[in-house]
Amino acid sequence: MSQRVRVNPIACEAHGMCAELLPERITLDEWGYPIVDETPLHGSEVAHAMRAARACPTLALLLERAGDERRR
Amino acid sequence: MSGPAATSTGERSRASTQRAEPALPRLLAGIQPQGALTLDEHVAVHGPMPAAAGRGRRRDREQAATLIAEVARAGLLGHGGAAFPTATKMQAVAGARRRAIVLANGAEGEPASLKDRTLLESLPHLVLDGAILAAEAVGADEVIVCVCESAHEAHGSLSRALDERARGASGRAPALSLTTVPSHYVAGQESALVNYLSGGPAKPTFTPPMPFQQGVRRRPTLVNNVETLAHLALIARHGARWFRELGTPGQPGSALVTLSGAVAHPGVYEIEHGASLSSLIAAGGGSTARVRGALLGGYAGAWVAGELLNGVALSDEHLAPHGASLGAGVVLLLSEDACPVAETARLASWLAGQSARQCGPCVHGLDALASTLDELAAGSAGSRATQRIDRLASLVARRGACGHPDGALNPILSALHSFQAEFADHARHGLCEACARPGELPLPERPVTDARMRAAVSQR
Numbered sequence: 001m002s003q004r005v006r007v008n009p010i011a012c013e014a015h016g017m018c019a020e021l022l023p024e025r026i027t028l029d030e031w032g033y034p035i036v037d038e039t040p041l042h043g044s045e046v047a048h049a050m051r052a053a054r055a056c057p058t059l060a061l062l063l064e065r066a067g068d069e070r071r072r
Numbered sequence: 073m074s075g076p077a078a079t080s081t082g083e084r085s086r087a088s089t090q091r092a093e094p095a096l097p098r099l100l101a102g103i104q105p106q107g108a109l110t111l112d113e114h115v116a117v118h119g120p121m122p123a124a125a126g127r128g129r130r131r132d133r134e135q136a137a138t139l140i141a142e143v144a145r146a147g148l149l150g151h152g153g154a155a156f157p158t159a160t161k162m163q164a165v166a167g168a169r170r171r172a173i174v175l176a177n178g179a180e181g182e183p184a185s186l187k188d189r190t191l192l193e194s195l196p197h198l199v200l201d202g203a204i205l206a207a208e209a210v211g212a213d214e215v216i217v218c219v220c221e222s223a224h225e226a227h228g229s230l231s232r233a234l235d236e237r238a239r240g241a242s243g244r245a246p247a248l249s250l251t252t253v254p255s256h257y258v259a260g261q262e263s264a265l266v267n268y269l270s271g272g273p274a275k276p277t278f279t280p281p282m283p284f285q286q287g288v289r290r291r292p293t294l295v296n297n298v299e300t301l302a303h304l305a306l307i308a309r310h311g312a313r314w315f316r317e318l319g320t321p322g323q324p325g326s327a328l329v330t331l332s333g334a335v336a337h338p339g340v341y342e343i344e345h346g347a348s349l350s351s352l353i354a355a356g357g358g359s360t361a362r363v364r365g366a367l368l369g370g371y372a373g374a375w376v377a378g379e380l381l382n383g384v385a386l387s388d389e390h391l392a393p394h395g396a397s398l399g400a401g402v403v404l405l406l407s408e409d410a411c412p413v414a415e416t417a418r419l420a421s422w423l424a425g426q427s428a429r430q431c432g433p434c435v436h437g438l439d440a441l442a443s444t445l446d447e448l449a450a451g452s453a454g455s456r457a458t459q460r461i462d463r464l465a466s467l468v469a470r471r472g473a474c475g476h477p478d479g480a481l482n483p484i485l486s487a488l489h490s491f492q493a494e495f496a497d498h499a500r501h502g503l504c505e506a507c508a509r510p511g512e513l514p515l516p517e518r519p520v521t522d523a524r525m526r527a528a529v530s531q532r
Contacts, residue, residue: 008278009431010473029467033432 002040002066005049009033011060018061021052040066095318098326099302103194106231111236114197116426121201122308139209140166143304145312147324152177152260152297153321153372153400154475155388158304161294164284165210168292172212174246175269175288176203177421178298179253179260181426182370183514184402187328188247190340192219192226195302196233201246202301205308207246210294215246218265218390221252229363257371257426261474262295264428275428276474299328299401318346320387327398329386333359333405333512345398349384352403361407365490367513369399372479374486375412395486404513410442411506412491413498416484417445418511423480434477437468441484448495451502458495461488 005025007018014032024045025037041049046063053061102109102117109117142294144159153260165172180188191199203215206258219227230250237248251269253259261272266287287293296304303325307315316324323345329352333337336357343352349366353359365377366384371466376384384390388397406412424438441464453460465485468477488495498504 008473009433009471010276010278012432014432029433031432031436033436033471035467049080 002017003046003063004038004040005053006038006062006064007034008062011058011061013058013060015059016062018052021055022048025049026052031068033048034061034067035053087445087512094345095343095348096326098318099191099195099198099299099328100340104402108194108196108233110350111197111233114195114201118198118201118306121305123203132490139205139308142312143209143307146307146315147312147322148300148303148307148315149323150297151299151303151327151401155371155397155399158296158300161284161296162206162210163214165292165294167282170205170291171214172210172292172294173288174203174207174212174215174216175265175283175293175295176200176209176217176298176301177260177262177265177295178217179255179265180220180223180400181257181260182400182402182514182521184330184332184367184404185369185400186330187340188450189220189223189226189399191298191302191328192217192223193229196226196229198236198296198302198305200230200233201308202298202305203296204246204248206294206296206301208302212294214248215249216269217248217250218253218269219250220466221253222255227252241396255421256486258428258474258476261476263474265295266293274485275430276472276476278473285476320389321531322389323387323398327386327401329398329401329403331356331403332403332514333366334359334363334407335405336360340420346387346390349381349386349403354384359405359407361409363404363405364408364410364412367402367404367406367483368394368396369482370402371419372482373397373399373402374476374482375490377490379414395482395489406512409506409509410512411449411504411509412487413445413449413504414507415511415513416487416491417449418515419513420445420484421479422515423476423484427476428474431477433468433471437464437471438477440464440481441468441480442466445484449498449503449507450525451498453499455499457499458488461485 011029016028018024018034019028026034029035049063053063132457140159140162148158149155150158178188178192207215217230234248253268254274258264258276261276262283263277263279264274266283267277269288283293283295319325326344328344329341329343331341341355364382365375367375368371376394376396386398391397420442424442427434427438430434444457444460448457465481
């Protein structure tokens, strides 16, 4: 079962930890907010993604099952 | 501009031989220039509400499913702006385990739109019929009608209508209530409405869970625009085939539109989906100036300008190649006297100010877009302004919790595309003569409240 990362943009306060810990997937925009590649993670990236999610001070980085998207 | 077929109903009535009365108006049938239809007047126009799906204590699931299936066959799409299939929403709520709630969304925060307010003011019982029928169909025991706090007349009409129904004691199941919501732009967004009615601020939330999964007081919640519910009330009476006698295959039926700007009689009109823009303008008494462009759909919509205006038909299928849609039914004509660059800069500032200021890319991106457009209008933005706008747009798109940042990009980017010459001219020479004129686009300091025309109709 593949996973992906997603940001809750309301919770995010641009601390930028995620881009430090998961640069393969996350870069920062000119205001410091994460630009996230939401395609499924490779197996080798999952552990880094979990660490990044845990490190977020506002818990705004989410690890989700890929294909769970229900946004309209 | 004059339309070829503003109100000729002959061909249509011949096509449907059983029906002697003209096909339009549907929703606006019987509407008065002032005041609301009473319950008796409403019943005289439309007939009584069809037999309840869930009448009595035992809910008849089969009958409820019948209305949802009929709405699906009718192909009714939401009239709040997103054109989402209504039956799909109803199905999702009907399938939930907990008792559902229905929200009739009349939180019309769009300064260029008056159609929901007009509907609630003049025809409250049609909306209540639709809300009750929807509630019965999805197994909801509660209906909350949400009205913009600035819509005093609509609030008055609805509370009188609710009193009439209470006196009549129809015995229909759902409890009806009325509530006002703040009038800012994003307050009418589904999750913001749910948030507000659950005791929070009227600001969007992070989804999922979607309202149909977990809405007001954590119960599954059906959120429908009030016009959508009014259509549903008529589908329940006349059926899907009748509904499809008007409109296009992909977007059947009629729609309320708010026509404003450079037109003789600005107001709320009912059109058949696919009606030509020129027939609508003709129904509105013709344009009062040469038209530079039309903003279609509202402040999350797009511009169509110049020669393209001649062939415009008002349905999403026809508008898609223009990058536009009918959205919330706004049709706004900008005159040749106005400066589209100054108008876009003003609109961008207003849209930036309407951000709920929750998501960083929306807060910073829309502010930056607005100031770049101000500089561009003044000719001080430098040679790379359009690249800067493109870059900001890519940083804003799909990065908010709600659709506001994406919606705000639509009129801005389509203005850059539709009024290229004017933008290039400002980049080189700065402010033009028209820049000094007061803005034409209706914003809260100049809303479209003088638009009182209500009953005219326009067909293909």
